[in-house]
Amino acid sequence: MNVVEVQNLSVRFGDYYAVRDISFTVKAGEVFGFLGANGAGKTTTIRVLCGLLIPTEGRTWVCGLDVQTQSFEVKKKVGYMSQKFTLYDDMNVKENLDFAASLRKLDVKKFTEQKEKLLSFIHFRASEKTLVRELPGGVKQQVSLVAALLHDPELIFLDEPTAGVSPAYRQRFWTLIGDLASEGKTVFVTTHYMDEAEHCQRIALMREGELIALNSPLGLKQENFPERNSEDVTLEEVFLHQVEGK
Numbered sequence: 001m002n003v004v005e006v007q008n009l010s011v012r013f014g015d016y017y018a019v020r021d022i023s024f025t026v027k028a029g030e031v032f033g034f035l036g037a038n039g040a041g042k043t044t045t046i047r048v049l050c051g052l053l054i055p056t057e058g059r060t061w062v063c064g065l066d067v068q069t070q071s072f073e074v075k076k077k078v079g080y081m082s083q084k085f086t087l088y089d090d091m092n093v094k095e096n097l098d099f100a101a102s103l104r105k106l107d108v109k110k111f112t113e114q115k116e117k118l119l120s121f122i123h124f125r126a127s128e129k130t131l132v133r134e135l136p137g138g139v140k141q142q143v144s145l146v147a148a149l150l151h152d153p154e155l156i157f158l159d160e161p162t163a164g165v166s167p168a169y170r171q172r173f174w175t176l177i178g179d180l181a182s183e184g185k186t187v188f189v190t191t192h193y194m195d196e197a198e199h200c201q202r203i204a205l206m207r208e209g210e211l212i213a214l215n216s217p218l219g220l221k222q223e224n225f226p227e228r229n230s231e232d233v234t235l236e237e238v239f240l241h242q243v244e245g246k
């Protein structure tokens with residue numbers, strides 16, 4: 001089953017196409033990587049798929065719902081950990097999660113159960129009274145993940161969840177992504193770290209608003225460097241070859 005379906009999507013800001021005529025699908029339970037240089041149109045696409053931005057052209061479906069006509073229902077099915085803003089630094093963990101739950105009008109009992117489950121899922125050991133600004137960057141990102149999962153979404157968009165996070169925490173974050181997928185969640189993730197992209201089942205490569213490649217990590221290596229042993233090819237090389245034209 002396709003959890004995401006994008007047909008001929010374009011988003012124009014003034015005369016500028018941030019996204020130009022892209023089409024792709026994401027399957028249920030997939031870890032789908034969305035890669036591209038700065039300004040390639042990744043966040044813009046995610047905002048459309050979360051029902052936060054009306055596209056210029058094209059149609060999109062998420063969890064079987066038409067995003068344009070059923071955006072209210074879509075918001076119940078998807079979680080979104082945004083690139084720019086995740087948590088209030090001057091509030092503690094409990095206050096942030098309570099606030100996230102109140103925005104979604106979650107039932108108190110269900111929210112409390114889900115919060116406990118998720119905090120133990122990330123092995124959160126600090127006090128919930130800790131101010132977010134005092135958490136290590138990697139833990140802050142994990143708490144942001146909890147906030148995005150409180151309503152138990154089927155599909156979760158993670159926009160650069162590991163940006164600025166140290167290697168051990170990055171690795172830990174990808175373990176969590178793997179665990180979510182094995183529970184049947186679909187994960188749509190962007191990253192600039194090519195070693196991380198290896199964990200994705202399939203990768204879409206964006207360049208200047210266009211989708212220029214879509215394949216498994218191995219498929220991308222074989223496609224781009226057919227003459228080489230793909231075990232010796234890195235995704236970094238594929239990325240430079242495709243996205244930066246080198």
Ligand SMILES: Nc1ncnc2c1ncn2[C@@H]1O[C@H](COP(=O)(O)OP(=O)(O)OP(=O)(O)O)[C@@H](O)[C@H]1O
Pocket residue numbers: 013017018036037038039040041042043044045083
């Ligand atoms: N609201 C907006 N108004 C005008 N231009 C915008 C708007 N949002 C995005 N853009 C432009 O659209 C292009 C694509 O932006 P987008 O944020 O989708 O890129 P991205 O792939 O997420 O990049 P990054 O890796 O830096 O996060 C950029 O040139 C950006 O400046």
Ligand SMILES: [Mg+2]
Pocket residue numbers: 042043044083159
């Ligand atoms: Mg972005």
